[in-house]
Amino acid sequence: MSTFLGWNGLRWLNALTAIMVLLVMVDAFIGHYRSGFAVRAQYTPFLSGGAILIAAVLAGIAPHEGWALQLLLVTGAGGVLTGIVGAGYHHYYGITSKPGGYGWLLHHLMHHAPPLAPFALSAVGALAVLVATGLRGSGAVLGVPLRTAALCVVAVTLAGAALQATLLHYRGAFNNPLMYAPLTTPVLSAAAVPWLILTRGRWALLSVTVLFEATFLIGFVGLGMHLRGFDRMMGGLRVALPNVLDGPAMTAPALFSGFAAAGLTALYLL
Amino acid sequence: MGDRMTRVADARERTLTAPGIDGERVPMRDRSREEVDFCIVGAGAGGGTLGAKLAEAGFSVVIIDAGPHWDPTRDFVSDEAASHPLFWTDERISAGEHPIELGSNNSGRGVGGSTVHYSMIAMRAHPDDFRRRTILGEIAGAELRDWPLGYADLEPFYEEVEHDLQVAGPTFYPWGRRRKRYPQREHDLNACAKVLVEGCTKLGIPVAPAPIATLSAPHRGRSPCVYRGFCNYGCTTNAKSSVLVTYVPRAIRAGAEVRPGCMAARIEHDSRGLATGVLYFRADGAELHRQRARNVVVAGYAVETPRLLLGSASAMFPDGMANSSGCVGRCFMVHTGDQVFAKFPERINQYKAPPPGGAITEHFNRTIPGEAFVCGYTIEVVGPHVVDFASRMATSRGLWGASLRREMLDYNYWSGLGIVGEVLPRRDNRVELHHDERDRHGLPIPRVVFGYHGNDQAIVRHAVRQMTSILEAAGGRESWHADRTAHLLGGCRMGHDPHDSVVDADCRSHDVPNLWICDGSVFPTSAAVNPSLTIQAIASRTAARIRELAARRELSPHHGHAAPAARIHPAPRGTA
Ligand SMILES: Cc1cc2nc3c(=O)[nH]c(=O)nc-3n(C[C@H](O)[C@H](O)[C@H](O)COP(=O)(O)OP(=O)(O)OC[C@H]3O[C@@H](n4cnc5c(N)ncnc54)[C@H](O)[C@@H]3O)c2cc1C
Numbered sequence: 001m002s003t004f005l006g007w008n009g010l011r012w013l014n015a016l017t018a019i020m021v022l023l024v025m026v027d028a029f030i031g032h033y034r035s036g037f038a039v040r041a042q043y044t045p046f047l048s049g050g051a052i053l054i055a056a057v058l059a060g061i062a063p064h065e066g067w068a069l070q071l072l073l074v075t076g077a078g079g080v081l082t083g084i085v086g087a088g089y090h091h092y093y094g095i096t097s098k099p100g101g102y103g104w105l106l107h108h109l110m111h112h113a114p115p116l117a118p119f120a121l122s123a124v125g126a127l128a129v130l131v132a133t134g135l136r137g138s139g140a141v142l143g144v145p146l147r148t149a150a151l152c153v154v155a156v157t158l159a160g161a162a163l164q165a166t167l168l169h170y171r172g173a174f175n176n177p178l179m180y181a182p183l184t185t186p187v188l189s190a191a192a193v194p195w196l197i198l199t200r201g202r203w204a205l206l207s208v209t210v211l212f213e214a215t216f217l218i219g220f221v222g223l224g225m226h227l228r229g230f231d232r233m234m235g236g237l238r239v240a241l242p243n244v245l246d247g248p249a250m251t252a253p254a255l256f257s258g259f260a261a262a263g264l265t266a267l268y269l270l
Numbered sequence: 271m272g273d274r275m276t277r278v279a280d281a282r283e284r285t286l287t288a289p290g291i292d293g294e295r296v297p298m299r300d301r302s303r304e305e306v307d308f309c310i311v312g313a314g315a316g317g318g319t320l321g322a323k324l325a326e327a328g329f330s331v332v333i334i335d336a337g338p339h340w341d342p343t344r345d346f347v348s349d350e351a352a353s354h355p356l357f358w359t360d361e362r363i364s365a366g367e368h369p370i371e372l373g374s375n376n377s378g379r380g381v382g383g384s385t386v387h388y389s390m391i392a393m394r395a396h397p398d399d400f401r402r403r404t405i406l407g408e409i410a411g412a413e414l415r416d417w418p419l420g421y422a423d424l425e426p427f428y429e430e431v432e433h434d435l436q437v438a439g440p441t442f443y444p445w446g447r448r449r450k451r452y453p454q455r456e457h458d459l460n461a462c463a464k465v466l467v468e469g470c471t472k473l474g475i476p477v478a479p480a481p482i483a484t485l486s487a488p489h490r491g492r493s494p495c496v497y498r499g500f501c502n503y504g505c506t507t508n509a510k511s512s513v514l515v516t517y518v519p520r521a522i523r524a525g526a527e528v529r530p531g532c533m534a535a536r537i538e539h540d541s542r543g544l545a546t547g548v549l550y551f552r553a554d555g556a557e558l559h560r561q562r563a564r565n566v567v568v569a570g571y572a573v574e575t576p577r578l579l580l581g582s583a584s585a586m587f588p589d590g591m592a593n594s595s596g597c598v599g600r601c602f603m604v605h606t607g608d609q610v611f612a613k614f615p616e617r618i619n620q621y622k623a624p625p626p627g628g629a630i631t632e633h634f635n636r637t638i639p640g641e642a643f644v645c646g647y648t649i650e651v652v653g654p655h656v657v658d659f660a661s662r663m664a665t666s667r668g669l670w671g672a673s674l675r676r677e678m679l680d681y682n683y684w685s686g687l688g689i690v691g692e693v694l695p696r697r698d699n700r701v702e703l704h705h706d707e708r709d710r711h712g713l714p715i716p717r718v719v720f721g722y723h724g725n726d727q728a729i730v731r732h733a734v735r736q737m738t739s740i741l742e743a744a745g746g747r748e749s750w751h752a753d754r755t756a757h758l759l760g761g762c763r764m765g766h767d768p769h770d771s772v773v774d775a776d777c778r779s780h781d782v783p784n785l786w787i788c789d790g791s792v793f794p795t796s797a798a799v800n801p802s803l804t805i806q807a808i809a810s811r812t813a814a815r816i817r818e819l820a821a822r823r824e825l826s827p828h829h830g831h832a833a834p835a836a837r838i839h840p841a842p843r844g845t846a
């Protein structure tokens with residue numbers, strides 16, 4: 001297995017898992033704080049995400065300790081499950097229980113609990129499971145080779161994130177042309193991954209690489225633009241708290257960078 | 271006013287400044303010495319929109335307004351009582367069988383007009399609203415007329431205004447013609463709107479997000495709404511797309527002069543009966559000033575517009591200007607705006623967010639089969655602030671003193687709905703001059719005579735029943751009803767027949783070809799939707815028609831004196 005700056009692909013993926021679970025928790029906190037933690041289940045992402053974070057840090061320090069990897073595996077699986085259950089909660093509290101119910105579907109999708117957001121925790125959990133499996137010496141999860149599995153997780157996540165971002169950008173009436181960005185390379189990357197997996201061709205590899213790299217950059221542009229988004233709200237960054245609560249999702253664009261980096265890691269280091 | 275000195279403003283060219291929308295001052299051209307292409311009286315929904323479009327088309331424009339030019343970031347305060355200067359509270363006499371309340375509920379004063387404190391519901395009228403006479407025929411006691419223009423004529427202009435205001439509305443609006451998507455997405459619902467949606471859903475009444483002219487996303491340096499709910503007292507954030515923050519800055523940028531604090535006293539004309547300009551008072555001054563103009567546009571809203579025309583009577587026009595038909599001031603209308611409130615077990619905070627809350631139903635905006643009335647009403651969310659609500663409690667429920675105080679402790683638990691109900695035009699409902707009483711300038715004050723048609727009252731009875739059941743279906747209790755009117759319309763209706771209407775479809779008066787009327791007073795019938803978008807669409811259309819007429823050299827007839835006729839080819843943008 002090749003290495004980069006002395007770490008192999010799995011250790012890099014582990015580091016990315018730790019960073020991304022932190023990002024996911026920041027956005028979840030903002031969203032759940034905004035709705036006042038009205039439902040007790042709104043604390044779960046922090047329990048589950050916190051556990052993944054601790055496990056990833058421990059696995060980073062002790063990548064060969066069986067108990068650390070076991071912990072990462074269990075917390076990762078917990079994250080996958082929490083995300084799925086969370087999506088159910090978002091669906092119930094965001095749509096079903098709201099006035100008008102499904103008759104007001106688009107309204108609820110735009111204005112209430114972001115329907116796909118909880119799956120970000122599932123995605124990070126899946127990466128943790130993958131890392132734990134790999135570090136324990138296995139070359140496949142559920143019979144799928146690690147590299148392919150990692151690429152699949154990345155592709156599905158990028159597609160889902162693009163969908164969720166597009167929904168929220170639609171709510172913002174695409175008031176800045178850059179708001180179309182999630183529909184560009186993230187979507188193309190997601191589409192190109194199956195091509196690569198199925199053909200293993202050079203062009204496919206090159207395309208996916210370039211698309212991941214572009215997506216990596218776009219995430220940072222997005223972070224900057226979201227910061228600017230807060231500034232374009234009433235009072236701008238001088239009244240940061242309300243604007244962060246009400247404005248664009250603070251760390252969400254970084255997930256594009258994070259998963260693109262995970263994709264590149266899978267391509268070249270696994 | 272002959273014994274008063276009339277003087278043309280200072281002969282020196284000055285560069286003026288006007289308040290910008292972010293607390294800055296913007297340079298503005300001084301046009302007081304010129305004979306301008308257009309002098310517009312009233313910088314509200316009609317006048318402000320028209321002025322911007324004409325200035326951008328290259329015409330020289332002066333817009334005068336009786337009230338101040340507000341600086342939204344400094345002048346507006348989040349205080350109900352302190353916001354009183356926004357309203358037109360000059361003395362008026364209200365008379366008739368059902369005298370209406372005049373003031374904060376229906377008219378504004380100052381640059382931006384009533385849109386400075388309006389509730390921003392941005393609705394289109396429907397195709398049938400323009401053809402009431404054809405559809406309903408003759409109705410005893412009412413004077414129904416078709417409009418000289420139809421929905422198709424206004425559709426592109428509705429779209430243009432919605433774009434200019436960046437109206438935030440639903441992706442699919444269930445009523446009316448199929449339409450292009452609104453420029454911005456709908457707002458989230460406040461608690462009162464949730465009540466409406468909840469109640470309607472339980473009763474099977476279709477309900478949809480409301481189109482509102484307030485930003486839901488940033489737009490050109492303006493921030494989106496912060497949902498604090500002071501819209502009816504001037505929005506301090508500029509999220510609200512009033513004429514003050516949308517068209518007026520555009521007009522000034524395009525070279526128009528917007529002159530606040532100027533109360534038009536009369537329209538002048540020459541020996542051939544063509545308008546030559548406007549005489550006005552500045553602030554509380556006793557002197558008359560003159561603005562010369564090749565065209566005069568009156569846009570002072572449904573009371574002040576007829577008042578100015580009637581007050582401009584002369585030997586040549588003994589019944590007032592543009593009034594050979596006798597229609598000026600006649601068929602004055604309001605919308606019924608009855609409201610029902612109910613108390614809820616949970617906190618509602620009815621003042622939060624723009625008053626329309628975010629939901630609306632036009633389900634009853636039609637002639638309902640089986641009912642004994644024609645036409646209908648729209649149900650909207652209302653959210654009066656504390657003083658306003660207390661006064662409704664006092665007048666509608668007779669509460670006062672300790673009992674009012676006790677009830678007001680629960681202010682945050684009440685939620686309300688209100689209607690925009692169609693009112694049929696009646697000839698006897700009118701604006702006239704009260705010659706015995708004069709305002710501080712010595713001008714006769716207007717007397718507004720109003721009485722409902724039986725149909726209007728039948729609509730209200732139906733609406734109150736429906737609103738009560740919607741509130742109760744949503745869990746509300748102890749409901750009560752406040753009768754109220756909103757929006758002033760008519761008084762200078764448009765039409766094809768010069769003997770039966772004041773202006774044509776282009777808002778040009780039949781009698782005086784260079785005198786135009788462009789505001790809510792031109793409505794022949796009232797339509798059960800909030801009127802400002804239609805007023806602004808008509809203004810945009812008028813601007814487009816004026817451009818066409820100018821290009822065809824049909825704009826204004828030559829004046830006798832040295833002044834040139836209206837510019838044939840509008841100067842290119844930016845030269846003004
Ligand atoms: C509380 C409230 C809420 C409303 N909510 C809505 C809503 O949600 N949706 C909607 O569509 N409509 C709403 N309206 C109605 C809407 O604001 C008006 O219908 C619309 O602004 C009328 O436009 P206008 O051009 O005819 O008159 P205005 O906008 O009132 O403008 C008239 C201007 O002329 C000036 N003026 C009058 N006479 C003279 C004179 N002699 N000399 C100089 N200046 C003069 C006045 O100062 C004023 O600025 C609301 C109105 C009120 C009061």
Ligand code: SF4
Nearest residue numbers: 495496498499501505
């Ligand atoms: S609620 Fe929105 S539109 Fe109304 S005053 Fe506040 S910011 Fe302006």
